[in-house]
Amino acid sequence: MPDLSTPHGNGTSTGGNVVIATLNHHTDKVLAHFWHEVNLAPRILVMELSVVILLSALFESWEHWLRHRAMHHGDKNTGKILDALFKELAGLGFVALLLYILVQSGWVDAFSSRLFSDLLAHHVDSHMIAENFETVHMMIFLLMVVLLVQALAIVHVAGSVTELWSRYEKMRSYGTKTTSLEMLFLKGGYLQKTDDKAAPRGFTLDLKRPFTYGNSFTQRLHLRYDGLHKLVMWRAIRHEFLFGEGKDMEHALVFNFANYLKEKLGKSVQSLVEVEMWTWLVTILIVLALEYSLNNAPPAKILAVACAALWGLLGVTVTLSIVLEEDTYWLTPQVPQDARNILELFAATNPMMLSRRQAGTLDSYWGQPGLGNYNPSFTKLLHREGKQLLSPKTYQRILELLSFWQALGVSALIILHYSATLETRMDYFLYSLAWLEWPIFIFKEVPILLRRVTIRTSIATQVDKHTLRKIVVDGQESMMRDHIRVAHLLVFVQRSAEDGKAWAQCPASQWTKASAKAAYTLGLRKFACLPFLQRRGITRVFETWDVENDGSLTCEQIEKTLMRVTQSNFWRESAASPCNATTAASHLVSLVDYDCKKRLTLEKCEALFAFAASRPQEEVEEDLKVLFQMIGPNGQNQLPSARIAEWFVQSIRSGLREDDAALLMYKYFGHPKIVVTEDEFIEWLMSVLTGKESAVSHAHGHGHGAAHELAHI
Numbered sequence: 001m002p003d004l005s006t007p008h009g010n011g012t013s014t015g016g017n018v019v020i021a022t023l024n025h026h027t028d029k030v031l032a033h034f035w036h037e038v039n040l041a042p043r044i045l046v047m048e049l050s051v052v053i054l055l056s057a058l059f060e061s062w063e064h065w066l067r068h069r070a071m072h073h074g075d076k077n078t079g080k081i082l083d084a085l086f087k088e089l090a091g092l093g094f095v096a097l098l099l100y101i102l103v104q105s106g107w108v109d110a111f112s113s114r115l116f117s118d119l120l121a122h123h124v125d126s127h128m129i130a131e132n133f134e135t136v137h138m139m140i141f142l143l144m145v146v147l148l149v150q151a152l153a154i155v156h157v158a159g160s161v162t163e164l165w166s167r168y169e170k171m172r173s174y175g176t177k178t179t180s181l182e183m184l185f186l187k188g189g190y191l192q193k194t195d196d197k198a199a200p201r202g203f204t205l206d207l208k209r210p211f212t213y214g215n216s217f218t219q220r221l222h223l224r225y226d227g228l229h230k231l232v233m234w235r236a237i238r239h240e241f242l243f244g245e246g247k248d249m250e251h252a253l254v255f256n257f258a259n260y261l262k263e264k265l266g267k268s269v270q271s272l273v274e275v276e277m278w279t280w281l282v283t284i285l286i287v288l289a290l291e292y293s294l295n296n297a298p299p300a301k302i303l304a305v306a307c308a309a310l311w312g313l314l315g316v317t318v319t320l321s322i323v324l325e326e327d328t329y330w331l332t333p334q335v336p337q338d339a340r341n342i343l344e345l346f347a348a349t350n351p352m353m354l355s356r357r358q359a360g361t362l363d364s365y366w367g368q369p370g371l372g373n374y375n376p377s378f379t380k381l382l383h384r385e386g387k388q389l390l391s392p393k394t395y396q397r398i399l400e401l402l403s404f405w406q407a408l409g410v411s412a413l414i415i416l417h418y419s420a421t422l423e424t425r426m427d428y429f430l431y432s433l434a435w436l437e438w439p440i441f442i443f444k445e446v447p448i449l450l451r452r453v454t455i456r457t458s459i460a461t462q463v464d465k466h467t468l469r470k471i472v473v474d475g476q477e478s479m480m481r482d483h484i485r486v487a488h489l490l491v492f493v494q495r496s497a498e499d500g501k502a503w504a505q506c507p508a509s510q511w512t513k514a515s516a517k518a519a520y521t522l523g524l525r526k527f528a529c530l531p532f533l534q535r536r537g538i539t540r541v542f543e544t545w546d547v548e549n550d551g552s553l554t555c556e557q558i559e560k561t562l563m564r565v566t567q568s569n570f571w572r573e574s575a576a577s578p579c580n581a582t583t584a585a586s587h588l589v590s591l592v593d594y595d596c597k598k599r600l601t602l603e604k605c606e607a608l609f610a611f612a613a614s615r616p617q618e619e620v621e622e623d624l625k626v627l628f629q630m631i632g633p634n635g636q637n638q639l640p641s642a643r644i645a646e647w648f649v650q651s652i653r654s655g656l657r658e659d660d661a662a663l664l665m666y667k668y669f670g671h672p673k674i675v676v677t678e679d680e681f682i683e684w685l686m687s688v689l690t691g692k693e694s695a696v697s698h699a700h701g702h703g704h705g706a707a708h709e710l711a712h713i
Contacts (some may be wrong), residue, residue: 089148327388504587
């Protein structure tokens with residue numbers, strides 16, 4: 001133990017004697033008193049251990065449930081946020097252990113008696129500093145817990161933002177769906193229909209009034225919540241990002257801009273819980289200033305200041321959101337004022353239409369009506385080099401500071417509840433009003449600010465190349481997954497025909513309307529049991545097939561897509577059951593065509609794919625074995641990886657290269673593969689179909705209850 005009896009100077013000091021006396025008071029072992037109490041009543045120890053273990057088990061179960069739920073819904077951000085927060089909490093745990101040792105060993109009392117001897121002389125409790133240490137630490141721990149709850153709430157609300165971006169990404173220019181740009185411009189009063197039997201779809205679109213982002217700050221402020229304006233600005237930013245002048249976006253076909261923004265949004269939310277040192281320093285200075293200004297103030301005044309501070313924080317957040325929106329406006333490319341030019345500008349640029357255009361299955365007509373006398377020369381974006389009020393990094397830091405101060409304010413309200421008594425009605429009113437600000441901040445303003453910060457960082461030169469490469473690889477894997485689903489569907493039809501299934505025969509006279517209804521109902525039940533990634537992939541396949549964007553598919557439309565597989569050099573029809581694109585499309589529609597309309601709706605398509613994918617795992621693996629034999633020579637139990645890559649390139653015909661397919665195999669196996677065995681091929685494709693390895697057992701587990709029904713269909 002260091003010699004504290006003598007200060008830096010010579011001789012003996014009174015402070016040093018106080019330190020020695022305090023340490024001598026703690027000569028007993030730290031846990032001696034604890035074990036003495038345990039010996040007197042052992043049941044206390046058993047009860048305390050049981051409570052701690054129970055609480056730990058409950059907390060761990062909640063954490064596992066939250067992570068599993070996030071993974072099941074394809075949410076990777078929640079896990080990252082939990083990791084960041086638990087890292088902060090673990091640090092606080094080590095600090096708590098260190099403080100406990102220092103307090104129990106007497107070091108804190110010893111040094112406090114020397115440094116604050118003049119203050120402690122007026123207090124009866126000589127352990128005041130040590131107790132305050134523990135209280136302050138618990139306050140900081142409470143702050144981190146509030147930050148955790150706040151971050152999880154933000155993640156939940158941010159989910160609606162990412163879903164909105166996904167709808168923007170997939171939105172078509174033309175179509176009768178209410179979500180198409182054509183219908184939105186008609187509803188907004190920018191276009192009007194004029195009957196014309198000679199025009200495609202029997203009418204033309206005529207200009208009714210020009211479309212602008214707003215010609216003044218007041219107009220833009222009024223339009224900040226208008227859904228159509230947000231959509232058009234978002235698509236303009238996306239268009240410039242992918243197809244702007246000087247952009248070499250080689251993988252634009254497989255790049256999902258909404259997923260790119262989602263990754264950046266996740267990083268922004270994660271930064272809200274990773275509190276940096278500069279944030280702590282700024283906050284400590286402000287807290288010290290408030291402490292000295294409110295020293296000995298009555299609780300009513302403190303409560304009024306807390307309420308005003310929280311609502312002022314909300315006002316700053318709203319102001320920052322407006323400033324950020326104005327900043328984004330000046331950097332957003334200007335679209336044509338004629339809405340028909342906007343429709344043509346964004347036509348066939350969403351992922352589904354790009355895929356069909358690259359594959360050569362997109363006709364010159366894809367659902368557009370007559371466009372009247374519009375001028376095609378104005379169908380382009382006008383790039384603007386606007387002024388930047390603040391840099392993206394500055395916006396991000398301000399957002400982090402606001403979020404941390406919000407959590408600090410909520411923690412202060414909780415501490416105030418246990419520190420003072422609310423006496424008057426005004427006290428209760430101010431306390432309730434202060435709490436009311438929190439949900440408005442979390443559920444209304446923060447998502448808006450997060451969305452705008454994320455988009456702002458994606459404009460001009462603010463490109464995250466690491467995230468961009470990741471999204472490209474994910475897009476390639478998604479395209480490959482969709483193709484495997486289609487190829488598997490063809491094999492499923494062929495094997496069903498060979499097994500004598502009634503719906504796969506020519507003609508399918510024994511397949512009744514009741515049988516189709518049973519297959520449709522069972523397929524929808526199976527679809528509901530599939531993991532999120534599988535459900536989303538099946539929906540994406542339907543949207544890709546639905547060229548006219550009217551919510552239904554004819555046999556001819558399905559046939560065009562299936563031809564991409566059947567016309568490749570690798571597809572070999574069975575001699576016993578030739579399965580070309582025409583017969584396969586007819587059989588697939590018949591399987592779930594319970595209303596005899598000879599068309600596939602989204603629900604029918606979901607039932608169809610789920611029916612094929614949710615059969616017993618052994619049957620699905622047999623389908624993939626047939627696919628393996630089609631790719632390679634008969635009788636071979638292994639294939640060169642180059643031949644598998646060539647199969648993908650020839651069959652998909654959507655810009656995927658052989659080295660891209662090789663990269664996807666490397667991503668799964670973890671090392672380069674010269675040859676791939678049949679078992680490895682099946683294992684890999686099962687993983688690709690489900691989106692994750694554990695999803696296979698998940699889907700298979702739900703299939704036992706209806707196994708006997710599947711066997712009869």
